[in-house]
Amino acid sequence: MTSRAALVLEDGSIFRGESFGAPIDGEGEVVFNTCMTGYQEIATDPSYGGQIVTLTYPLIGNYGIAHAHEESRRPWIAGLIVREYYADPSNWNSHGALGPFLQRHGIPAFQGIDTRALTRHLRARGTLRAVMVSDAVGIPDAELVARARRVTPLSEKDLVAQATIVKTVEWQVEPASAAGKHVVVVDCGIKENILRSLARRGVRITEVPFTASAADVLALRPDGIVVSNGPGDPARLTDCVATMSALLTSRVPIMGICLGHQILGQALGGTTSRLPFGHHGGNHPVQDTRTGRVHITSQNHEFQVDPDSIDPKTGFYVSQINLNDRSVEGLAHESWPVFSVQYHPEGAPGPQDNQNLFDRFISHCEKAQ
């Protein structure tokens, strides 16, 4: 096999491999994810919009793809980079291989790349813009690099607008038990396992676009509100932040997840900033600042709420921190039923250890009248 494909980074480095995805070029910012399973969940996580994902686990495709592993209606990654792709999956639940799936959705994917070298590179340089060129044979390096440098940075893209649903949807919940609680989910590019996790607890769910105003949300008479994860730079979402501020005064229980957490942080007057190379993986230890207990969490984010930007006078405190870099992983109010987490309690991929957060949210919904 010859290495026709090239991943070209803005700093001039070029990694050559072979294409196994859509035979087209791609562009975005390159990040790495350290999960050892869950490639389909990663590919279909809307938060990855605008990003080329490198999987550090080298063997990808082993168990194929399955409907149960879809986190949204389509893959959102700008491209996939792996060390070795297996086209002949084995799993009872699989209905096909990863390569054709990506091809169907027009996502480029390369294999044969020294992904560990790439990861070490990204660790040292931080997240970089890049192009994926499916057939780079004959194209001078300088031209390739120039293309990488022309890629629009993530923070200049309106990614949430693409990922959110267009109109309000009610989720059918079976069995419709639920103590009749109604949860409104603000969709900034939600992962379906958040919805599934809520549904499993028997609540009625209404999913609204991220453009919904506080009045729109409250008009649905929710017992609780979830603001979801989503792609891109949270600082661009000034409207959402304003909505959150308004919702906070309503005293309806709120749970923020990932981007939702960053929106809450800003609504409290806090700021957000970019991590050197983000957190993407299923093994991040997070410590509860009050109990000292540590949880393993699934994470996928580029940005963080700045730790010192939350004024204690708001009544909110940093409830959880990341043990690796001490970044903020959770916010909670001293007495209101409002909290948020930077990580993904729904896992998918990653541990299910934090499913209890949904229980906590539901109990808030039940208590609040």
Added chain:
Amino acid sequence: MNAGNVRKVLVIGSGPIVIGQAAEFDYAGTQACKALREEGITSVLVNSNPATIMTDPGVADVVYVEPLTVEVIERIIARERPDGLLPTLGGQTGLNLAVELSDAGVLDRHNVRLLGTPLETIRNAEDRDLFKRLLQSIDEPVPPSGTVQSLAEAQTLRQEIPLPLVIRPAFTLGGTGGGIARTEEEYVRIVERGLQASPIHQVLIERSLEGWKEIEYEVMRDSADTCITVCNMENFDPMGVHTGDSIVVAPSQTLSDKEYQMLRSAALKIIRALRIEGGCNIQLALDPNSSNYYVIEVNPRVSRSSALASKATGYPIARVAAKIAVGRRLDEIANAVTKKTSAAFEPALDYCVVKIPRWPFDKFPSGDHTLGTQMKATGEVMAIDRNFEAALQKAVRSLEIGGRSLAWESPAWRGPVNDRLWDQIERATDVRLWAIMAALRRDVEPVEICRRSGIDPWFVRRLQRLVYMERRLLAESLTPELLREAKRLGFSDVQVGTLADRLPEQVREARDQWNLRPVYKMVDTCAAEFEAATPYFYSTYEEENEALPDTGAAALVIGSGPIRIGQGIEFDYCSVHSAWALQQAGVQSLMVNSNPETVSTDFDTSDRLYFEPLDEESVRDVLENEGLSRTSVITQFGGQTAINLAEPLAHAGATLIGSDVEAIDLAEDRRRFEDFLAHLGIPQPPGGAVTKVEDALVIAENIGYPVLVRPSYVLGGRAMEIVYNADELVRYVTAASDVSQKKPILVDKYLEGREVEVDAICDGDDVLIPGIMEHIERAGVHSGDSIAVYPAQNLSPEQEAALIDYTVRIGRALQVKGLMNVQYVVFQGQVYVLEVNPRASRTVPFLSKVTAIPMVRIATWIALGRSLQAQGYHTGLWPKQSLVAIKAPVFSMAKLVGVDTYLGPEMKSTGEVMGIDRTYLAALTKALLASRASLPKDGNLLLSIADRDKPEALPLIRRLTELGFGLYATAGTARLIEGLGVSVLGVARKLREGHPNVVDLIEQGRVQGVVNTVTGIRTPTQDGYADGFDIRRTATERGIACYTSLDTLRAAIEAIDDSERGYSVVPLVEYLDSVEPATAGDRSSR
């Protein structure tokens, strides 16, 4: 519980190496003792195994090398007054002892707290019934099953659950006594066996899950209820083959994230329910056709799998478990790899790890090779690469089974696919992997193989990919691209050469020319997310090399590979000490090894660890990466594995330090060695090499029977025998020349004398002899299977002088630089040399411990150029200690169905223990106690003694009757006994003579010990042999003492005679006269 109120902790080691309990517990115990020290806690360690690093000075604070019995441990507790007991690091032995100590009231009496895992947890995990109930209470699925205490109960249960059924005895090691029953007959047989094997006479019977995926999770939990999984592992061989006998891959390959997380969540739920504080191993079965699963087993302690997981991820489970046990929380424990993060995280792997078991069937070709729920492997190898194919192929190379690559095929499979090939695939044997390759080469569809073996298609297709590459290498011309692809799939230069019709060296040259060299990647626990400084590397064919060479002098210690019979943990001990000695001398120490169980492959043992196969290609690649000019190689510590590499490495331009290739060749080349000794005027047993029966007869006639015969080139284990007459000789030579095809057979005079072993350290001029050991069993029993006594008790001053003189002269003449081992036989007062090994021997750890001479350090420093004199030593025998230390072998024969247990010139033991005391008899008593070779206190014995041995047996029989034993005997032996005026309890019939026969006697529990000697060639057809074989096997399987050498019996009788006098239990150092003046070493190190 917190670290503050634990000050002194007793750690129980796992004792001798046996199948199912190997070097992993030395690794775990050593880590734990170091961890306790870091916490400021005094550690008291007890272990009966002298070949371990953990029993060395400096690892634990107080070391006892004493038998692992309740009585001994109570004495230690009374003396040391520890406030905690850490039972989870000594394998099943440690756990069982903790339960016994508690049941005996010892822990309460002395106010000792169990640390880490509460007693209740041990019971809940180990008692199958309690375990089942606990799991049901937390809604975790367990296979339908029942526990029974009798065959009758088992018959009732049988009505409820249909066949096939799995039968497992409670509280046993490595599945001893269990099995899968597919028919009624099998059911009865296995239930009976299982009841017998269980110390609490209980077996669990459950639905067979053969063919389901077998998945393991390594889980940790701390006192704050923080839980993490270190990694999961998937068995290539599905349920039905013990995980210890399965090829295992980490992380799992065929599980989706949903399945991975489902099982992970179950594992966390279970460790919480069991309230374990520390680590545990959880085994699960997953249906390949749905998301149903069952929990199979929990081991609430560190285990073989946890050692593997530690090496596979870089996460030091035993170290962390020890710290948790004394009250630390996971987030308070630093991540030793990244130094920045804590132990509260889950490792992310960016490579694939493959483990393959190492079975002893090369030693025991006639044993039953079928793999099942009972473990048979003595050791294992691990390999790491960026894909499964390459990791697998490197692991195969690491096995060291006669250079067998995946290309090997059994002659029985020749031609188109036949039943014998299918049999190996369906039944699961040690060669299943090769059989699958052979079937794929014959174009069998992977699905068919999967259907018949239960192996997941993903794995079989990976093998198919290797077959495709083989075809390309055969058909296409070798281009840089093709070679690169082959290397990325783990094909060795030898394999590529064979397929592409080149010499291995030519392939290497092509690689050099095309710049195809492996790079080395780091095992860093975090998939490169964080910067790490772990000096732990594996090779792969990729772009970026992370193991950039340092500057300054470095030396590479070649390890000893997988634990196997004849090459055990002793050589790992030596490798570790050599690495330490290099560091002390200011030389960068590099380690290369393939064994995941050991201390040598702990990443902080050496300055840099390369986890690689121990073959020429891999070691040369490592050397080239480090720089041939600055890196020298030490081959004398890694057993035969390392010494075999000396010649090829030297040839390739490596700088060997220590004895040179010439010395090695001289000692190993039979003919040259004969001339060499003759030239020195040192006697050796007369003999010669023959290829024809007639010549053999002539030589035997000349030197006189009995003779010892062996093929000079051992093929398939057809090995050494003692032959008493011409008939036997003809039979042996005929059979042997069939297998060895023209390779000569060595015929030596069998000198039935006293075997003596000498380890020496030589710098080319001076020869230091730390000690002389004498064997209890006469020559003819392999030195590794004999009980060895230090200092020798029965040598005359002249004999001792001769031994010293010969050893010194041999060392000088061979120009040994480092360690040397010489085996002698003293026959009719005269000393003969049997064998010289210019390398570390099995007895080095034992002798180092009991003489306090740091033998490996001295030898390593000699290799670096420091003379003995400069290190404070001189020529001659080091003053004898006033203690007596006795090393006794330990066997794993119960696990190896079909293997004969008699002692002979072929080694069979898997481990060793030491009894040490002030007197010979006290030391002997302890050695026998620790190796479970003592005579029973009272009861009946079965005697069946070969004619040849009868005269010699008389006085022993007399003593046995005086001691009050009742005797059963076979007819001839009974006549002998009655001749003494003693009546026998019964004459045991031969097997063919109907019931009750010899075997019935044992099975019915009427005898508590067996004495059975054999003579002549052991072929199953031979009259009397079959009976003897069954007697020995039955005794072994029933766990009763079986003496096949009168010398061992004599020793056991002596020990019983002395038992009133008792033995001492004190720390090892208190037996020693004086510890070696540390100044001697230190002075020279400056």
